[in-house]
Amino acid sequence: MSIFKQMITGGLKEASSGSRAYHIWMGSLTLIMLIGVFCYYVQLDKGLIVTGMSDRVSWGLYISNFTFLVGVAAAAVMLVLPAYIFQDMDFSKAVLIGEGLAVSALVMCLSFVIVDLGGPQDAWHMLTSSFNFPNSMLSWDVIVLNGYLFINITIPLYILAMRFQGKVPDKRIYIPGVMISVLWALGIHLVTAFLYQGLPARPYWNTALLGPRFLASAFAGGPALIIIVLSVIRNYSDYSIEDKTIRKIALIVTGAAQINLIMLFSEIFKEFYFPTHHAESAIYLFFGLKGHNALVPWLWTSVVLNVLATLMLSLHRTRNNFRLLYFACGLLFFAIWIEKGFGLIIPGFIPGPWGKIVEYTPTGIEIGVTLGIWALGCFLFTVLARVGIAIETGRLRSRST
Amino acid sequence: MIKKSLFTWLLIGAAAGLVIITCSHDKHSNEAQQEHEPSLIDKIKTAGKTSPEVEVSVNPYKLGIQTIKIKQGGREFLVPKRIEHLINYPCASCHTVPLSQLALSNTDKKRAHWNIKLKHASADVMNCQTCHAPGNLNVLHSLTGKEISYDESFKNCQQCHSLQFKDWLGGSHGKRLGGWAPPVIKQTCVNCHDPHDPSFKPRWPARYNVLVFPESQRELNEQHRKFAKNEKK
Amino acid sequence: MNNTVNSQKMKKNKFQSFLSGSKNQNDSKEAENKKDGYSQVMEKKDGRRGALKKLTLGLMAGSGLASSCNPLKGDKSLKKAELNWEEFFKGNYKLMTDKEKQATVKRLVTRYEEKTGDHLNMSCSNAESNVLFGYAFNISKCRGYMDCVNACVKENNQDRASEMQYIRIHEIQDGKGLNFEEADDNYYHEIPAAGHFYLGTQCFHCDNPPCVEVCPVEATWKEKDGLVVVDYDWCIGCRYCMAACPYDGRRFNWATPQVSQKEVNKNQHYLGNRLRAKGVMEKCTFCIQRSRAGKNPACVDACPTGARIFGNLLDPNSEIRWILENKKVFRLKEELGTEPKFWYYMD
Numbered sequence: 003m004s005i006f007k008q009m010i011t012g013g014l015k016e017a018s019s020g021s022r023a024y025h026i027w028m029g030s031l032t033l034i035m036l037i038g039v040f041c042y043y044v045q046l047d048k049g050l051i052v053t054g055m056s057d058r059v060s061w062g063l064y065i066s067n068f069t070f071l072v073g074v075a076a077a078a079v080m081l082v083l084p085a086y087i088f089q090d091m092d093f094s095k096a097v098l099i100g101e102g103l104a105v106s107a108l109v110m111c112l113s114f115v116i117v118d119l120g121g122p123q124d125a126w127h128m129l130t131s132s133f134n135f136p137n138s139m140l141s142w143d144v145i146v147l148n149g150y151l152f153i154n155i156t157i158p159l160y161i162l163a164m165r166f167q168g169k170v171p172d173k174r175i176y177i178p179g180v181m182i183s184v185l186w187a188l189g190i191h192l193v194t195a196f197l198y199q200g201l202p203a204r205p206y207w208n209t210a211l212l213g214p215r216f217l218a219s220a221f222a223g224g225p226a227l228i229i230i231v232l233s234v235i236r237n238y239s240d241y242s243i244e245d246k247t248i249r250k251i252a253l254i255v256t257g258a259a260q261i262n263l264i265m266l267f268s269e270i271f272k273e274f275y276f277p278t279h280h281a282e283s284a285i286y287l288f289f290g291l292k293g294h295n296a297l298v299p300w301l302w303t304s305v306v307l308n309v310l311a312t313l314m315l316s317l318h319r320t321r322n323n324f325r326l327l328y329f330a331c332g333l334l335f336f337a338i339w340i341e342k343g344f345g346l347i348i349p350g351f352i353p354g355p356w357g358k359i360v361e362y363t364p365t366g367i368e369i370g371v372t373l374g375i376w377a378l379g380c381f382l383f384t385v386l387a388r389v390g391i392a393i394e395t396g397r398l399r400s401r402s403t
Numbered sequence: 404m405i406k407k408s409l410f411t412w413l414l415i416g417a418a419a420g421l422v423i424i425t426c427s428h429d430k431h432s433n434e435a436q437q438e439h440e441p442s443l444i445d446k447i448k449t450a451g452k453t454s455p456e457v458e459v460s461v462n463p464y465k466l467g468i469q470t471i472k473i474k475q476g477g478r479e480f481l482v483p484k485r486i487e488h489l490i491n492y493p494c495a496s497c498h499t500v501p502l503s504q505l506a507l508s509n510t511d512k513k514r515a516h517w518n519i520k521l522k523h524a525s526a527d528v529m530n531c532q533t534c535h536a537p538g539n540l541n542v543l544h545s546l547t548g549k550e551i552s553y554d555e556s557f558k559n560c561q562q563c564h565s566l567q568f569k570d571w572l573g574g575s576h577g578k579r580l581g582g583w584a585p586p587v588i589k590q591t592c593v594n595c596h597d598p599h600d601p602s603f604k605p606r607w608p609a610r611y612n613v614l615v616f617p618e619s620q621r622e623l624n625e626q627h628r629k630f631a632k633n634e635k636k
Numbered sequence: 637m638n639n640t641v642n643s644q645k646m647k648k649n650k651f652q653s654f655l656s657g658s659k660n661q662n663d664s665k666e667a668e669n670k671k672d673g674y675s676q677v678m679e680k681k682d683g684r685r686g687a688l689k690k691l692t693l694g695l696m697a698g699s700g701l702a703s704s705c706n707p708l709k710g711d712k713s714l715k716k717a718e719l720n721w722e723e724f725f726k727g728n729y730k731l732m733t734d735k736e737k738q739a740t741v742k743r744l745v746t747r748y749e750e751k752t753g754d755h756l757n758m759s760c761s762n763a764e765s766n767v768l769f770g771y772a773f774n775i776s777k778c779r780g781y782m783d784c785v786n787a788c789v790k791e792n793n794q795d796r797a798s799e800m801q802y803i804r805i806h807e808i809q810d811g812k813g814l815n816f817e818e819a820d821d822n823y824y825h826e827i828p829a830a831g832h833f834y835l836g837t838q839c840f841h842c843d844n845p846p847c848v849e850v851c852p853v854e855a856t857w858k859e860k861d862g863l864v865v866v867d868y869d870w871c872i873g874c875r876y877c878m879a880a881c882p883y884d885g886r887r888f889n890w891a892t893p894q895v896s897q898k899e900v901n902k903n904q905h906y907l908g909n910r911l912r913a914k915g916v917m918e919k920c921t922f923c924i925q926r927s928r929a930g931k932n933p934a935c936v937d938a939c940p941t942g943a944r945i946f947g948n949l950l951d952p953n954s955e956i957r958w959i960l961e962n963k964k965v966f967r968l969k970e971e972l973g974t975e976p977k978f979w980y981y982m983d
Contacts, residue, residue: 049914050873051891060878060888120873120888120915127872132728132854140852140876202972203846203882282817355884356806356837357817443843443975446768447957450950455766457948459930478953570983573962574955575774578942583769583954584930595942603941608782611824630797630894 005400009166012398013389020388023238028384031377038374041367042117050120053368058360059351061118063368066343067375068114069194070223072147073216073342075107076191077224079154081251083184095243097180098161098390099235101154103228104187106383108151113375139197146190153183158386162393167400191216204350206283209272215265216342221258223338225251226331231383233328241391245324252327256315259334263312266305266341283349286359296361297348300340307337454585461581463588468580470588471554476572480587483580483594485553492553494540502537522600524563534559534598560592716750719743729867729906730857734762741906748911752897758904761928763861769922769977770862770949770956771933772965773836776983777943780805780827780834787938791923792909793901795893802887802920803838803935814968836944837968838935839864839885839920840976847877847886856917862949862977863924865907866917873915882969883976886919922946949977 020028045052055062078100116122128144135141157179164171195216198207229251236243273284285291290298311334314320314327321327344362353359364372392398441449463470463481470481486492497515498505523529534556536544543551543559551558561568570576571589578595580588592598726732726740737760748756785803794800806819810831819835828834841864848856848864855870856877878886892914904910905925912918923933927946931937936944947956956979959965963981970976 049889049891051914056890057878057887060875115874118874120875120917121871121913124870124872127728127853127855127870130727130853132731132870134852134854138850138852138876140850140874144852197876198879201846201850201880203880279817350879353817355882356804356821357815357819358821443977446843447949447960450768450952452952454951454953455948457764457766457930457951459764459928461930566983573958574945574947575772575959575963575981576777576942576983578936578939579932579955582929582931583927583947590942595940603779605779605826605828606781607826608780608824609786610782 005163005167008400009163009393012166013385013392016389016392016398017385028381031381031384034377035374035381038371038377041370041374044367045117045371046122052365054362054364056360056362058354058358059348059362061347061351062362063344063364063372064114064118066347067372068111068118069198069347070339070343071107071111071114071379072190072194073220073338074224074227075104075111075150076187076217077220078103078107078228079180079183079187080221081225081228081254082180095247095394097176098158098394099228099232099387101158101183102383102386102390103224103231104154104183105151105158105386106379108147108154109382110375110379111147112151113378114372117371117375139193139200142193143190143197146186146193150183150186150190153179153186157183158390162390165393165396166398188217191220198346198350203355204283205280206350207346209269211265211269215262215269218258218262218265219338219342222255222262223335223342225255225258226334226338229255229331230328230335231387233324235387235391239388239391240395248324248327249322252315252321252331255331255334256312256321259308259312259315262338263308266308282353282357286352287345287349291353291359294352294359294361296363297345301345304337304340304345307333308341311337457584459582459584461584461586461588463581463586466581466588468588473555476569478572480589482554482557482589482591485556485591485593489553492541498540502532502540519599522602523598556598557592560598719747723747723869726869728854728870730854730870734760737906744906744910754897754900754902756902756904758906758910759925759928760906763859763863763928765860766948766950767861768949769841769927770947770960771841771922771978772945772956772959773978773980774943774945774983775833775835775980777941778805778834778836778939779941779943780807780823780829781940783938783940784836784935784944787934788920790899791901791926791934792921793893793895793899793904793911794887794918795889795891795895796899797894798890800887800889800893802885803836804884805834805836807832807834835980837883837885838978840883840967840974840978841920841922843975843977844973846880846882846972846974850876850880852876859907861928863907863922863927864919865921865924866919867907868910868912868916868918871916873917875917877917882972882974886917889914889916889918 053062053064081100082097116125119125128141133141135145157176160176160179161171192213195213198204199209199212202208229248232243232248232251235241270284270288273281274288277285282291286294287297287301289295311330314330315334320330348362352361389398469484469487471484473480473482491497521529521531533546534543536542536548536550539550543553543556545551545558546562557568557571567576571592577592578590580590596602723740723743727736729737729740732740741758741760745756745758748754782805785801785805788794788802789796789800792802794802804821806816806821807823807827807829808815808819810833812818814835823829841858841862843858843862845856845858845864848858851857852874853870853872855872856864856866858864873888875888878888889912893912895911900911901909903925905921905928908921908924923931923935926933932946933944936946945955945959947954949956949960951957959981960979965979965981967976967979
């Protein structure tokens with residue numbers, strides 16, 4: 003027990019000290035979080051009427067970000083699998099960063115779900131016998147996400163606790179855990195896709211391709227984020243990450259981005275070769291419907307960036323140039339954030355069941371809460387990464403050793 | 404290699420676990436019952452041939468109406484009495500002479516019923532005497548001259564509107580009084596249609612529903628604010 | 637006449653048993669085996685639950701007691717706190733025994749009366765066993781007068797500020813078929829417009845309701861008489877049901893609903909038109925407070941053209957059954973397999 007106490011106090015000390023840039027970074031994140039808290043207070047007080055959502059478009063920015071971040075959380079750990087297969091990568095390093103990212107993304111996911119609830123004070127109803135498992139995909143999602151969070155907290159905690167004491171973590175203990183979390187990662191993403199895929203009321207979502215496409219885009223967007231994160235860690239800390247590692251991850255991103263594009267084209271073909279009533283959401287998304295076209299510029303930005311980034315990643319020349327690689331990864335991440343976020347959720351509601359079109363624009367309050375949660379995620383990841391790296395590099399050690 | 408086999412075992416284990424969880428849950432969950440539940444039409448069809456007993460009922464006295472029982476086309480139900488609602492009934496208290504004599508006299512013919520204009524069918528098909536018996540104005544009469552009480556005026560309508568009559572007996576035309584519970588009390592034709600001018604007239608909707616599909620939630624927000632302000636006043 | 641007296645007797649019986657709280661012996665026994673939500677969490681009903689309750693009550697009433705030395709006032713605020721505590725931690729209505737249902741209804745009435753000084757009449761009547769409600773809509777009779785919408789809003793205490801409406805009337809051009817994309821749901825001109833027909837939609841009370849399937853907390857379910865209902869106090873406001881409904885049958889309270897004191901319909905049912913809070917789902921219940929008492933939903937009674945027919949599907953002599961067997965009926969989006977209990981027909 004005292005080991006954990008020492009770890010926590012040491013970790014806190016580590017997290018609260020740093021360069022000026024670090025303090026500015028953390029300070030501004032705290033400020034954004036506080037703004038987010040204020041916005042959420044307004045929302046709690048007045049009700050969800052302060053958001054841009056309506057009876058027509060009943061899910062918005064919150065659920066969009068939730069969906070996207072489930073992908074990030076899943077992909078972060080999926081990375082472990084190729085690392086394991088290639089066998090020439092420092093395994094525990096990949097595990098630590100990946101799972102730290104997964105934990106932060108999951109905390110963000112859960113926060114986005116909670117702020118989207120009309121009655122968060124009643125969320126305890128899920129802990130009673132009324133919990134609608136296995137009928138409701140949302141109940142699956144609750145179980146799967148929390149289970150995933152638990153796994154991804156315990157594994158790094160074990161590895162770090164061992165390192166903290168100067169011991170070598172036992173592979174026989176943590177590798178089964180890692181494997182479960184890899185499988186679980188597939189699970190969280192498929193379950194989240196099924197959340198939408200299972201609704202015949204929304205033809206735009208009701209397609210068998212949704213689940214696989216979730217996986218492909220997650221494999222592209224998540225590792226792209228990891229590459230960017232690793233580049234930051236490489237530059238701003240003493241934690242050494244080899245070029246080889248980044249190259250391997252870039253290869254994964256490339257493959258996933260290519261598959262994602264193929265699926266995108268398949269979907270476009272299906273919707274537009276012979277457009278039916280069910281294609282109206284896609285028409286709205288790509289070209290606008292009856293003068294409503296709020297999402298059109300976003301969607302085309304996403305498509306163009308997606309194609310551009312995939313092209314850059316596919317060419318060896320550009321992929322092996324690290325600057326261009328980071329740039330391509332940034333583009334890809336942004337493109338998938340649009341595509342998997344509000345590019346997926348909002349057209350599902352447009353047009354409504356009786357063909358009515360009401361567009362959705364997030365309000366300032368909604369954006370404030372969203373930014374607050376993103377800041378929370380960044381804050382959490384920074385702390386986790388910093389403490390983790392400090393322990394990994396041996397800077398932070400138990401006093402007894 | 405040990406690692407790889409371990410991975411495979413984990414995969415199989417997880418899959419098996421999932422199957423066990425879902426199966427074991429199925430036994431107790433409603434889902435299993437729902438699957439064996441008969442379809443809606445089956446449920447309706449197997450319900451039985453006679454009306455089941457239900458605990459709720461409608462009390463015509465509470466509705467403040469008097470009814471008479473109708474038995475027609477294999478169906479039995481109540482309709483509200485009509486005669487009580489006729490202000491100048493019995494008609495014979497004014498109509499002391501037959502209509503034919505009244506027409507001959509030189510008095511102002513239209514004084515009593517000046518406001519009634521027959522807008523029911525073309526003059527080739529009907530006039531007042533198609534329904535009103537000129538000999539005895541206390542009753543209506545059929546095309547064959549049979550007397551019909553004002554309480555059963557649907558018998559007049561039935562002569563031409565046989566399809567509507569069939570629908571009315573069955574229940575797809577017209578309205579019920581009191582509710583869905585027994586006994587069945589139906590509005591009769593003249594409770595909704597003015598027999599002299601039976602069609603429903605065009606009019607404006609009862610409400611303006613501009614807020615049904617507001618362009619944005621902001622509009623709703625604004626509306627809420629306004630409402631709260633007015634309430635305070 | 638015999639018939640009427642009989643049914644009156646039955647009604648009296650029902651009333652008495654309603655008072656004594658054991659309307660259906662079998663039902664209540666069955667229900668007693670289930671536990672309400674909170675006791676599921678806190679297994680020892682009188683151990684942990686009681687202690688926690690006392691502690692919370694003490695905390696809640698503490699401030700009131702400290703500020704005034706009047707013991708009466710303190711007692712009152714303690715009672716109020718107890719009421720609020722019990723109200724917040726009550727279970728899912730779906731799983732309540734008849735006794736628990738009456739207790740929660742009584743609490744709600746007391747709270748309303750304390751808050752406003754007005755009397756309230758709230759029922760918690762259960763479904764009858766020989767009843768399955770169904771609805772038929774005559775598209776050759778509807779003329780778009782919208783009287784049904786007015787009656788519905790008035791009956792069901794919907795939010796006046798956002799003008800929430802359960803019913804939508806679609807004005808569709810002749811020859812276009814059921815093309816809702818081109819229908820006008822927002823008309824305001826003299827009606828019926830030449831060359832148009834009118835079709836109303838609302839919650840169809842599906843026999844296989846997708847909204848019930850997806851609710852993570854079973855806050856919405858299908859009652860034995862076929863009504864799909866919502867426990868407003870159990871709903872967590874995730875709006876998954878709204879996404880799952882193919883018929884636009886559900887409404888969400890984006891803000892606290894506004895109904896002025898004078899306009900509140902005080903004849904209520906727990907699952908029906910009682911006042912809602914912000915952040916919960918609501919929908920058409922076929923006016924459960926009326927239909928369970930033998931009456932027609934408000935929209936049916938308000939319709940001037942008789943385009944709306946309501947009745948018991950299990951009664952072979954009911955109007956609705958006659959329509960199903962003698963008219964050419966259809967339902968909307970039948971291919972989804974939701975089995976709506978809402979049919980359309982023509983003369």
